[in-house]
Amino acid sequence: MAGLRYEAPNTVDAAIGLLSEVAGAKVLAGGTDLLVQIREEMIDPDLIVDIKRIDETRRIEITPDYVKIGAAMTGAELGENEELAAMWPGVIEAVELIGSWQVQGRATIGGNLCNASPAADSVPAIIASGAKIVVAGPQGVREIPAEEFPKAPGRTALEANEFVVSLVLPVPPKRSGDAYLRFIPRTEMDIAVVGAGVSVSLNEDGTCASARVALGAVAPTALLVKDAIDALLGSKLDDVTLEKLDKAARDACNPIDDKRGTIEYRTKVAGVLVRRTAAIAWERAQKQNG
Amino acid sequence: MLGRGHKNKMAKHSVTTTINGDETEFNCDTHNTLMDVLRSELHMTGTKNGCGTGDCGACTVIMNGRSVNSCLVLGVEVDGAEIETVEGMAQGGTLHPLQQKFLDHAALQCGICTPGIITQAKAFLEKNPDPTETELRFGLAGNLCRCTGYDKIIRAVLDAAAEMRANK
Amino acid sequence: MSDNQKSGVVGGNYRWVGNNTRRPDGVDKVTGRARYGDDMVLPGMLHMRMLRSPHAHARILSIDTSDAEAMKGVKAVVTHKDVPDHPPAKPPFGPAVSDFHDLSRNIMAREKVLYDGHAVAAVAATTESIAKRAVRKIKVEYEILPHVLDPYEAAQAGAPILHEHQFTLGLEPKPKEPSNLFRTLGGEQGNLEQGFENSDLVIEREFSSQPVHQGYIEPLACVASSSEDGAVELWTSTQGHFVARTLLSRLLNLDMSKFRVTASEIGGGFGGKTTIYHEPAAILLSMKTGRPVRSVMTRGEVLRATGPTVGSVCRIKIGAKKDGTLVAADAEIWYQAGAFKGGPVARATDSFFSPYKIPNARTACHDVCVNRPKAAAYRAPGAPMATWAAEAVINELATEFGLDPVEMRLKNAVKEGDTSLMGTKHGRIGCIEVLEAAKNHPHYNAPLKKNQGRGFALGYWLHGGGLSSASANLLDDGTLTLALGTPDIGGSRSSMRAMAAEELGIDIELVKPAVVDTASLGYNHLTAGSRTTYATGMAVVNATREIIEKLCSLAAFKWEISVEEVRWDSGEALPADKYAGKLKPFSLKQLAKMAPGTVGPIAGHSEINAKGAGASFCAQISDIEIDPETGGTSPVRHTVILDAGRAISPDYVEGQMQGGAVQGIGWALNEEYIYDDNGRLLNTGFLDYRMPVASDVPMIDTLIVEVPNPKHPYGVRGVGEPPLVPAPAAVAIAVENAIGRRMGDLPMSPPKVLAAMDAQKLAAE
Structure with a gap:
């Protein structure tokens, strides 16, 4: 048996072939989670498949119908794409909140999804955007709605030998906006105690035409919060709506007590953050009134 | 490893x-x-x-x-x-402006974080040559320093940035 | 941006002392040349890894190292069987406890493991990878025992006992049952009961705090190399290589002279690198294998197994007259020493009330063993928690009486001639000057915005003196080398160089200081206790003055006059008295050139036990803004006011003030050790051990007050420790003032702040 192998295939098919070849092979994108897990001896794989040399994982495609983001695009690269940042500012903000500048140069949007931490910053924003996750595997390519992708802490909807190639986001309609906020005790270099992603589209009269609200770090996986969406639909963002939103968020929480926060605290802050995030998304949507 | x-x-x-x-x-x-x-x-x-x-x-x-x-x-x-x-970073016996400003502003004590901070500051200033104090603080947030309380580091980098802009 | 200022009463016009000068170690540090603990490589070096306990408290039934030893590439394994045992130390114990029975067990668990992370075995292998795998092949059978983490609980009867041979000291009759409470130190004066009776108001409160780590960025690292003749060379990141030599030779029963310990450039210490941890194992493995052995701890090992400072539980009661006069004060504190006795209880008792004259006062400070890593010094060990309790209650009294907090303190401030509860008779001190400077600082009365609170606190620290040696060598070209034995942790080489250049009257760049190994200089105590610029500085001044004497003798010899008729001024030997102005002065450079052909090499050295370092005072003003919905905290303004005696290098003094303040901000707001129910540490990395990052803090304003210390040639007082003493207090008081409710428990993390705000709302309804 050889030591830890490293392969950097150029095609999706080659990557799937490698993943199929060695049980427990790990996909490497930015490595900011994977390398820590190996260092801390949490995992001990026999093969690392680096997907950064596969063209599909490394590009941003913006069409009139959809936006496609390669899974191995880093936070820094996404933040530098002005067109993307104008369309989905909340998603980009969320990705850019993952770690320091140094981590931003490495950590990828696909990696943040696949690490499947309940507190992953980008995931609530991605769910709120209505994104689909493009997955390739031995049976071909399939798309998974973002909210169905995380299954449990550390576990995703990926089947054996599958990997995430890209994410497909819709092109937001007129009068749309999204936002992501998280709470951390410090100002940087921290894991979200609570994260909230909201995207809204408004009618001409300023009421909410469509909305998606997602929470992170308050349950085993990031959640799409149906009651919070219902609270927004057809409404303006007045105090009554905000109060309903706050309550819906709190009711959706099923958090744990851990070193980063208590159940009571996470639940309260989820309500606060959803209100604040919705306000930013709303303001952005109103500004897009043209 | x-x-x-x-x-x-x-x-x-x-x-x-x-x-x-x-x-x-x-x-x-x-x-x-x-x-x-x-x-x-x-x-x-x-x-x-x-x-x-x-x-x-x-x-x-x-x-x-x-x-x-x-x-x-x-x-x-x-x-x-x-x-x-x-x-x-130092070229032909001359310190990089960031290195020189760290000395001028006493922006180091034990010095273990200094190479990382100077390197990060260089990369940061290439993207943002004229940062505000707040932008710089977030730009350096991934570099822990336990000695200085960051004050003199921030001053040194802002001063170096000004000099680097002037010499462009 | 903020500013840094100086104010004070210092006279004296110096060329180097008191002016900002470039640090001599600076270029090496900004270019990456400086060599730290982890930067040393020796040929044939082996790599060491340690097996550490996963249990908080367990009896070791057996250790089987055979599978590890059988691995290819594994050269040796050591366990407690390889570490010489020592009998428990016997009383009387000084303020600092030295017990080789404990030390031998802390560096390698013997009968029991006493905390998560306790070292159990060490492996040396040809690669780090083999060493890591070998550690996993060591089989240890444990019998898990109940554990205790809280110092108050641990001191009660019925608590799980860590050391069956430890009986509380000083009790009559001698107790029959062993106890985790090692001893209680304290002091008492006046009549407490009467004092409280005579007070117009008495406030009693409870406080608690969690252990916090020194948080140095360089993990502990060393390389040990022992040879067949019994000599041991050790390269290590330490605050005291002479102290390490003493500890290692006694622990391992080896001659002290056989050790040569070199202090690497040190990547932060803050008290945490004042003892030995992995060095004995590295030396024992080097002895077994005959090869150099390197050990570099992981960050997780540093947090789990090296001393944080003590956590605390405190009860305090202070009584005062309506006019602000403090009448009576009583404090009791339980310090969690960790797995072995030796918490900084003496310092706690000195810290509670020392800034004030209180006629009736008592302190009782309990040194309690718990299943946590043995506490180590952390910048003013024992002082910040005691200071917080006393300062918070004094502020509350001031508020109740409608008095200005600084005015109330001025009314009670200690001055020259007063004696502390611990018996320190103060010489010239700057308590009043520091308070006046705080009162007059624009920050003190600046308006606050919504959701902001301000905290004020005063701190006291009695500096160390002690053993220091220095050696100065004048070279033929008129330059000077300076050999020092106290590791330079905050810029001391720069201060030493300034004092030497000042004495000699030469350009500072002509002096090259270096920290030398233990074979090259007389004994030096630690770089700790804010003693270095004071004590080592005195040795440097003495050593350079010896050179001046020799230069004057040489000039006298050349001029054929008596040495009494020569004086030294500004780098020159001048003829004095009847010869004044009649002979051409000799410059230092000329004399240095003449020396080899006449009197021979010129050097000076000094070995001292410095006394009289005295106390200094530090005041801090902190503004904290609270997010009313999340309990999040942001420091928005912070000012440090410190009596430095004299700032030899003002910008390095400011650096100490700013660094200490930010450590205090971390301590008060977010840093803590978090254990699970089994006593395992949960936050073993910098991600969850939340030290402040650059974006967490504002600029830190400084004001250096200079009330010179008459015992030092340049008036120096230590500046390392005082900036941390009142920092957590000022920040915690600011948080409480912002939310209008007392919390009393550090850290004031967002969940606790939000809970307190909710409780406050409920109480208001």
Whole structure:
């Protein structure tokens, strides 16, 4: 048996072939989670498949119908794409909140999804955007709605030998906006105690035409919060709506007590953050009134 | 190094990269990070080891124009890349403005975080040559310093930025 | 941006002392040349890894190292069987406890493991990877025992006992049952009961705090190399290589002279690198294998197994007259020493009330063993928690009486001639000057915005003196080398160089200081206790003055006059008295050139036990803004006011003030050790051990007050420790003032702040 192998295939098919070849092979994108897990001896794989040399994982495609983001695009690269940042500012903000500048140069949007931490910053924003996750595997390519992708802490909807190639986001309609906020005790270099992603589209009269609200770090996986969406639909963002939103968020929480926060605290802050995030998304949507 | 290393034998990789402008070849195992390679293989110990998990920034180097924690990059990943480390900053016996300003402003005490902070500041100023204090503080948030309370570091980098802008 | 200022009463016009000068170690540090603990490589070096306990408290039934030893590439394994045992130390114990029975067990668990992370075995192998795998092949059988983490609980009867041989000291009759309470130190004066009776108001409160780590960025690292003749060379990151030599030779029963310990450049210490941890194992493995052995701890090992400072539980009661006069004060504090006795209880008792004259006062400070890593010094060990309790209650009294907090303190401030509860008779001190400077600082009365609170606190620290040696060598070209034995942790080489250049009257760049190994100089105590610039500085001044004497003798010899008729001024030997102006002065450079052909090499050295370092005072003003919905905290303004005696290098003094303040901000707001129910540490990395990052803090304003210390040639007082003493207090009081409710428990993390705000709302309804 050889030591830890490293392969950097150029095609999706080659990557799937490698993943199929060695049980427990790990996909490497930015490595900011994977390398820590190996260092801390949490995992001990026999093969690392680096997907950064596969063209599909490394590009941003913006069409009139959809936006496609390669899974191995880093936070820094996404933040530098002005067109993307104008369309989905909340998603980009969320990705850019993952770690320091140094981590931003490495950590990828696909990696943040696949690490499947309940507190992953980008995931609530991605769910709120209505994104689909493009997955390739031995049976071909399939798309998974973002909210169905995380299954449990550390576990995703990926089947054996599958990997995430890209994410497909819709092109937001007129009068749309999204936002992501998280709470951390410090100002940087921290894991979200609570994260909230909201995207809204408004009618001409300023009421909410469509909305998606997602929470992170308050349950085993990031959640799409149906009651919070219902609270927004057809409404303006007045105090009554905000109060309903706050309550819906709190009711959706099923958090744990851990070193980063208590159940009571996470639940309260989820309500606060959803209100604040919705306000930013709303303001952005109103500004897009043209 | 990462994890438990090899089980039976190493999977050696032959890597060619450019470090501070010099073409450099080295051999490494998959488990060796760029920090391991720089410090143990190439004896470039200016890049410091503080945590190994990307939380302190002491091992910051610039890779293809972006700052990274070298403890979170595999050695094998840098094949064909351009790497800049603190050892490459002073040119022909003259300190880089950031290095000089760190001395002028007494922006270091024990100095273990200094190479990483200077390297990060260089990468940051290339993207944002005229930052506000707040922008700079967030730009350096991935670099822990326990001695200075950051005050003099912020002053030194802002002063260096002004000088670098003036000399452009 | 903020500013840094100086104010004070210092006279004296110096060329280097008191001016900002470039640090001599600076260029090496900004270019990456400086060599730290982890930067040393020796040929044939082996790599060491340690096996550490996963249990908080367990009996070791057996250790089987055979599978590890059988691995290819594994050269040796050591366990407690390889570490010489020592009998428990016997009383009387000084303020600091030294017990080799404990030390031998802390560096390698013997009968029991006493905390998560306790070292159990060490492996040396040809590669780090083999060493890591070998550690996993060591089989240890444990019998898990109940554990205790809280110092108050641990001191009660019925608590799980860590050391069956430890009986509380000083009790009559001698107790029959062993106890985790090692001893209680304290002091008492006046009549407490009467004092409280005579007070117009008495406030009693409880406080608690969690252990916090020094948080140095350089993990502990060393390389040990022993040879067949019994000599041991050790390269290590330490605050005291002479102290390490003493500890290692006694622990390992080896001659002290056989050790040569070199202090690497040190990547932060803050008290945490004042003892030995992995060095004995590295030396024992080097002895077994005959090869150099390197050990570098991981960050997780540093947090799990090296001393944080003590956590605390405190009860305090202070009584005062309506006019603000403090009448009576009583404090009791339980310090969690960790797995072995030796918490900084003496310092706690000195810290509670020392800034004030209180006629009736008592302190009782309990040194309690718990299943946590043995506490180590952390910048003013024992002082910040005691200071917080006393300062918070004094502020509350001031508020109740409608008095200005600084005015109330001025009314009670200690001055020259007063004696502390611990019996320190103060010389010239700057308590009043620091308070006046705080009162007059624009920050003190600046308006606050919504959701902001301000905290004020005063701190006291009695500096160390002690053993220091220095050696100065004048070279033929008129330059000077300076050999020092106290590791330079915050810029001391720069201060030493300034004092030497000042004495000699030469350009500072002509002096090259270096920290040398233990074979090259007389004994030096630690770089700790803010003693270095004071004590080592005195040795440097003495050593350079010896050179001046020799230069004057040489000039006298050349001029054929008596040495009494020569004086030294501004780098020159001048003829004095009847020869004044009649002979051409000799410059230092000329004399240095003449020396080899006449009197021979010129050097000076000094070995001292410095006394009289005295106390200094530090005041801090902190503004904290609270997010009313999340309990999040942001420091928005912070000012540090410190009596430095004299700032030899003002910008390095400011650096100490700013660094200490930010450590205090971390301590008060977010840093803490978090254990699970089994006593395992949960936050073993910098991601969850939340030290402040650059974006967490504002600029830190400083004001250096200079009330010179008459015992030092340049008036120096230590500046390392005082900036941390009142920092957590000022920040915690600011948080409480912002939310209008007392919390009393550090850290004031967002969940606790939000809970307190909710409780406050409920109380208001």
